[in-house]
Amino acid sequence: MYDLYVGDKDENDILSWLIANIAPLGSTTKKDWDYYSTYQSKNDTWIMNTTDVSDVSSSQWDTLTHVRFKNKEDAMLCKLTWGGSIY
Numbered sequence: 001m002y003d004l005y006v007g008d009k010d011e012n013d014i015l016s017w018l019i020a021n022i023a024p025l026g027s028t029t030k031k032d033w034d035y036y037s038t039y040q041s042k043n044d045t046w047i048m049n050t051t052d053v054s055d056v057s058s059s060q061w062d063t064l065t066h067v068r069f070k071n072k073e074d075a076m077l078c079k080l081t082w083g084g085s086i087y
Contacts, residue, residue, distance in 0.1 A: 004067045004069065004079055006065045006067070007063070007065075010063070014082055022078070025039060026044075036050060037051070044070060045070050045074065051063065
């Protein structure tokens with residue numbers, strides 16, 4: 001698995017890009033008390049977790065998006081499009 005972390009991007013833009021370019025959406029979940037939402041492709045090619053990590057004192061809305069890819073090529077394409085760091 002390949003993990004990509006992207007900060008300060010609109011989660012809906014990344015999600016739409018994943019659906020259009022990698023694989024269609026299979027499910028969306030957010031369990032009670034979780035700080036993040038999870039989106040998963042139909043064929044488990046990617047799993048995206050996204051959360052608001054804003055600093056209360058700065059009044060800024062910051063997001064952190066973590067996408068786990070099955071294929072290295074998909075992770076690299078997403079990194080080239082959205083930036084971030086692959087681990």
